[in-house]
Amino acid sequence: MHPKSSYIRIKFDKMLQENVNLKPFNTFGLSVRTKYYAPFTSVKDLKSLLSEVKNEKLLILGGGSNVLFQNNFHGVTLRNEIKGIELIEENDRNIVLKVGAGEVWHELVLHTIKKGWGGLENLSLIPGSVGASPMQNIGAYGVEIKDVFESLEALEIKTGKLHTFFHKDCQFGYRESVFKKDLKNQFVITSVTYKLSKKPQLNTSYGAIEEELKSRNITQPTIKDVSDAVIAIRQSKLPDPKEIGNAGSFFKNPVISLIQYQELQKKHENIPSYPVDKLHVKVPAGWLIDQSGWKGKTFGNFGVHKKQALVLVNYDDAKGKDIVQLSEQIIEDIKKRYGITLEREVNIIS
Ligand SMILES: Cc1cc2nc3c(=O)[nH]c(=O)nc-3n(C[C@H](O)[C@H](O)[C@H](O)COP(=O)(O)OP(=O)(O)OC[C@H]3O[C@@H](n4cnc5c(N)ncnc54)[C@H](O)[C@@H]3O)c2cc1C
Numbered sequence: 030m031h032p033k034s035s036y037i038r039i040k041f042d043k044m045l046q047e048n049v050n051l052k053p054f055n056t057f058g059l060s061v062r063t064k065y066y067a068p069f070t071s072v073k074d075l076k077s078l079l080s081e082v083k084n085e086k087l088l089i090l091g092g093g094s095n096v097l098f099q100n101n102f103h104g105v106t107l108r109n110e111i112k113g114i115e116l117i118e119e120n121d122r123n124i125v126l127k128v129g130a131g132e133v134w135h136e137l138v139l140h141t142i143k144k145g146w147g148g149l150e151n152l153s154l155i156p157g158s159v160g161a162s163p164m165q166n167i168g169a170y171g172v173e174i175k176d177v178f179e180s181l182e183a184l185e186i187k188t189g190k191l192h193t194f195f196h197k198d199c200q201f202g203y204r205e206s207v208f209k210k211d212l213k214n215q216f217v218i219t220s221v222t223y224k225l226s227k228k229p230q231l232n233t234s235y236g237a238i239e240e241e242l243k244s245r246n247i248t249q250p251t252i253k254d255v256s257d258a259v260i261a262i263r264q265s266k267l268p269d270p271k272e273i274g275n276a277g278s279f280f281k282n283p284v285i286s287l288i289q290y291q292e293l294q295k296k297h298e299n300i301p302s303y304p305v306d307k308l309h310v311k312v313p314a315g316w317l318i319d320q321s322g323w324k325g326k327t328f329g330n331f332g333v334h335k336k337q338a339l340v341l342v343n344y345d346d347a348k349g350k351d352i353v354q355l356s357e358q359i360i361e362d363i364k365k366r367y368g369i370t371l372e373r374e375v376n377i378i379s
Contacts (some may be wrong), residue, residue: 044069044078051106055093056156057319058274059349063088063106070110070131072219074190076108087186088378089157089217092133095165095276098349099379109160114140125179127222130160143255147229148177150256151238154250154263156270156277160218164208165374166201170259171235172182177223183208183216191219203311204281204374214318231255237262268334274343275334279356280314280371293367314371315339317363331355353377 049066052058065085069075086104088095110131118125124146128137134157138149151172161167163172163181180195200207209218229252233239241258242250250258268275282303286292290310293300297320302310318324318338325335331347332355334340341352360371 033278044074045105049103051093051098054090054108055096055098055272056274057097057268057276057343057349057352059098059343061098061101061344061349063102063104064103067105068108068110070112072111072191075107075184075217075219076317079186079189087214091130091161092156094270095161095374095376096376097352099278099377100349100351102378106215107159109217117222120225124225124227125222127220128159129220130218132159134159134162138256138283141225142253145252146225146227147252148223148225149233150252151232151259152258153256154333155306159221163199163218163221165204166206168204170238171232173201177225179222179224181218181221183218185216187215203284205290215268251319267337268340268342276341276375278339278374279341280339281374282311282314283369283371284309284311285369289368312369315371317367318359321362321366323359328355
């Protein structure tokens with residue numbers, strides 16, 4: 030063993046564990062090992078860890094619900110377990126909450142609903158941690174985290190300094206933020222601050238929410254009703270990672286120009302779209318994959334989910350490399366058929 034490695038192990042015995050299997054820490058359920066595994070529960074612990082592992086490759090992990098490991102990880106996996114929900118501002122209309130990045134996202138949603146604070150109900154049951162919520166500006170059923178985001182604190186890995194990022198600094202886009210682009214792998218998000226509403230305006234027009242509420246005979250829904258409806262819809266549609274390994278939508282819905290869309294309509298009459306702006310539309314990636322015959326395709330222990338063409342799955346002990354390869358084949362095929370290049374939503378870790 031490298032002398033530095035044994036030094037790390039002795040000094041940070043409790044914080045740094047060696048050669049750990051990450052299977053319980055990624056929703057794809059891939060059996061991969063990390064050279065070191067280091068959970069941390071405070072900014073102070075994170076700082077000490079970072080100062081000791083300077084020359085190691087780093088991976089920041091939350092709930093592991095948006096990552097795909099290609100191989101074993103030859104570095105330090107830092108698992109964010111910073112907890113705490115702090116009420117930092119309140120008036121007649123709003124509530125401002127500062128939340129530890131290691132809080133479980135859905136537990137935060139349930140907490141706010143119990144309190145009657147609106148804003149997160151459409152984002153119920155998204156797996157993962159609070160710290161990852163701004164990473165890809167999580168979204169579902171017509172709401173994105175940017176709609177309630179106030180600011181976040183993040184530790185710069187290079188300097189060990191804590192920075193505050195406000196809305197404009199994060200460059201939120203569709204499943205995008207500055208932390209996935211220019212600042213990739215440079216910051217560890219330690220807390221996120223959200224502004225919620227005491228007089229919420231419900232957003233029930235998207236997806237099947239209205240239908241679900243109708244089937245429950247609810248005409249004047251509360252935030253709890255909306256959350257319950259979203260949970261029911263998600264449970265009926267998406268595979269539960271506890272049963273089948275997956276990371277939700279594997280690809281983003283591509284945004285294409287209206288001109289390209291109109292050209293495609295000549296050949297594919299039924300191609301669906303959602304407006305983005307006057308010149309662009311979003312095409313459901315699931316439809317493209319389904320129409321191309323990939324839905325339900327199984328290759329031994331991995332494949333494309335039977336009900337959800339957008340979800341790639343690990344049925345049993347698959348290799349990350351194989352799933353990446355499958356995603357490449359799908360990308361190539363869709364490009365050939367439709368001239369559209371699909372982009373992965375899931376973060377590939379190599
Ligand atoms: C069944 C299922 C359904 C899903 N549905 C949705 C959905 O509806 N909408 C949606 O947007 N997403 C969805 N997802 C994707 C996923 O839940 C979200 O992207 C979630 O925010 C990931 O959180 P995490 O803590 O698991 O992140 P991880 O998978 O642990 O990490 C994701 C990325 O963020 C980085 N990261 C994580 N925490 C931090 C931090 N504190 N600081 C810096 N970087 C960090 C990691 O390095 C990695 O690059 C779904 C996933 C599954 C499995």
